[in-house]
Amino acid sequence: MKFCTVKQYFDDENNNNVTNGIATTVIPLPNKHLKIKANNKEMEQYEQELLRNVMPQELTKLILAANYLNFKEALDFFCRTVANAIQNKSVDYVRKFFGLESDFEPGEEEKLCKEFAWSFEGVDED
């Protein structure tokens, strides 16, 4: 069933530009998963390697692809990767990463910051 969806995905013209990403990253995943499922350390190293070759912004494309293909393991992996990449980042960085803007009323955001001021400690510089 997976092959049919993959073919359909490639045929869909809107997705032509992400083909490269899929081919090199998403497709090999199931085999890799099966081969090294038992070995967590190897999987971590594989993940690190993957991260080095993929820009954080590219990850959003891969996530959409994995979601479309209903490929749960890849989706979990990519979501975890994004989570690890952003967990120590500032609110501004995260906004830029996801292409979002603040829509708070003036003063609302400050109130939120004050409530959990300690959660802003130790955040990476942008």
Next chain:
Amino acid sequence: MMSQSEEARPPMILRRRTNNHLPDEIVLEILARLPVKSVLRFRGVCKSWCSYITDPNFISTHLNHNHHDHHHDYVIHRPKSKSISSRSNLQVCTLALDRTFETISEFRIPFTFQSGYPRLVGSCNGILCFTDCVTSKSKDVYLWNPSIRKFKRLPDTCLTQLRTLVLGFGYDFQNNDYKVVRISQTRVKDVLAREVEVYSLSSDSWKRVGLGISWTPNAFSFSFNGILAFPFVSGHLHWMIEVMEVGGGQEMCFSAMILSFDVNSEKFKELPLPDDEGSFIVTKCVTSFKGKLALIKFGYGVQPHSMLCSIWVMKDYGVLDSWNKLCVLPVDAFIDFTGFTNYGILLIQNMPRLVSTNCELERKYKSVLIDPETLHENEISIQVNYHLDVATYMESLALLDGANVVFH
């Protein structure tokens, strides 16, 4: 259709309905995998993220992700009695790794009790429930999530006369709700009256419930559970009780039983104990071990001056025949049993021994973790010379959506 120029530009502005904009359910998948501190900070990203994060469904999804990640199995421990040095230690909870008791960090309890001796009622999904010590007249109960630094004082009782006997704290997973049960016992002349009330976090109120068991109040009494908090297992809270019934020949028959409370249906039931095997049992305590209901019996063995501790586990919850004796450990006469952790490791703390080093006598305290299944013993590094409250713990966002919650 993406144009060439849009492809080249990094994502700097809000784009609606483009190929690269992540749908809400995926954003939630990412947020659910973040540590608590990050999730709290990202409430400030935008309004929709703020409301996703405080949604009770998200909070429980986030908890499930954390729970399955075994890197985050912790215990919280806290001294129950004064150490020689300072009284203020009683307000400090230490977060440690489950298997080794290696300290990660410390939290100071943000509320105080009249007696100065907080008592841990239970720990559930990252929320700790505290009340005042047994002998105190104070009826205050607090719920506290140290990882989000928020706590809440429960509203006053709904019972007309309250004299707390036992408390329990558990999670109703069917309704995604946290509940506290309080059983009160008052004596008017010769008549014992027992009343029960249940607090629900989602309604932020107490309500009276019936005890609904067959014995008259005078016929049973709650047993002291040693120093252990009452266990929450398989959606039920448990207390040890002694039942006194008049036998056929008018003699008094004593039997022990476990009283269980279903946190979802709010109904009480009796659970039988395994056979006593005739050995002389000094005390029995009910606790939990690797998510199962467990029983610890301390008694004397055949040999004089030898105390034995037998550990039983109820393999299938509620099934009498499934009580399974895991092991029998010989314990020193001066052993101090402290508690179980999630990975089923029994913490026993020996009373101070006099040790001769360099011609000087010293008091040495030794704390060990024993796995009742393998009997493998591990001495742990923490040096403690007082009783500990030990509870399993995990980080969570629970209480973030609660009413009247105060941050510290």
